[in-house]
Amino acid sequence: MDSEAVQHGLLPLSACPPTANSCAHYSRGCSVVAPCCGQAFGCRHCHNDAKVRWFPSFRFRFGSGSADVLKQPCPVPRQNSLEVDPRDRHEIPRHEIKKVICSLCSKEQDVQQNCSSCGACMGKYFCKVCKFFDDDVSKGQYHCDGCGICRTGGVENFFHCDKCGCCYSNVLKDSHHCVERAMHHNCPVCFEYLFDSTKDISVLQCGHTIHLECMNEMRAHHHFSCPVCSRSACDMSATWRKLDEEVAATPMPDIYQKHMVWILCNDCSATSSVRFHVLGHKCPACSSYNTRETRAACPRI
Structure with a gap:
């Protein structure tokens, strides 16, 4: 019998053998019965991996403008594919779980910490609200x-x-x-x-x-700003001082000496008119170089 298929709910409940610590994500002594599809899974992650995460994992490559598909095997059977009805894809409503199956005696029962049949503890940490079991209490749950x-x-x-x-x-x-x-x-x-x-x-x-x-x-990859709002994600003062030195050591040609630009500071949101420089524009309000040009160059007044 394919134990991995049993663990991820690809076989009926009657086919589930008694196995200790049946979940790949948590050390526990039971499986949960998903109220949404009536199948047995080691935990909510096992269910969602089998029922939701059918698409290939990817991570954005910074600076390339493209996404890289990760070269790694999927840890669970991909029951879903483009041929499966999207309406069958779903996440488990963890708080609605009503039944669990003891991994020691295979007894299906109401959610509780100790098995009603053999008395085995199905999780040293047990939350009756989340229907969550875990034997590894070192996590400080x-x-x-x-x-x-x-x-x-x-x-x-x-x-x-x-x-x-x-x-x-x-x-x-x-x-x-x-x-x-x-x-x-x-x-x-x-x-x-x-x-x-x-x-x-x-x-x-x-x-x-x-x-x-x-x-x-x-x-x-040398990205130090928030991907959402572009504000600096850490203390950049040392970098700004270095940029001050580089700007001072790199005078612009005469044709640009009187050119001014309007900038918006991503760190303090101030709008300012500053002298154009190819290396960067310093915010006069907070001394940050995390700025963006908002208007075309204009003559200096």
Whole structure:
């Protein structure tokens, strides 16, 4: 019997054998019965991988204007394809899960922490709201009533921001810039939904959010501004001082000496008229070179 097909709900419930720690994403002692399609899956990710993520994974190559298809095998059977009716593709409503199957005795039962038949603990961490089981309690799982889902990292290390609608590290409690529903959107780089992502998320100075690994990839390709609003994503003061030196060492030809341009600063939103320079235009309000030209060159007054 194809155990991978069983795990991802491609066989009927009666064909599921008793296997310990049946989920590839979590260490747990049960499978969940999806209320939407009536099939058994190791967890919600197993279901969504089989029922939703039928398209090839890709990542944007910065500066190329194209997307690269990742050269890696899909971790689950791609049940969906272009030939499958799009109406059959769906995500599991995790809070509506009513039944689980014990991996030790194969007993189908109501959602609970201990098996009603053999008494086995199906998850050292158990959330009756999210219908979530996990034996690896080192993650510091906790349920956030504000988010409505379980998160990791330890409840003592995070706070819920009501305006942003998500949990942030205590380090950001008095310093982050609030953006309404900050994580209720896709990552601007890889387009994965951020709110319930299992990957680490970075909060930029502007308040927008992005996967940490995507942020690191941007920096590796010398992109240091927010992909959403173009504000600097980190402290760029050292870079601006270096640009000051380069601009001073690179005088423009006489024909450009009196040419002025209007610029918009991406960091402070100030609009200014500055002398044109091929290396960059410095904002007189905040000294940032993260600016864009908004009008054609005009004679200096």
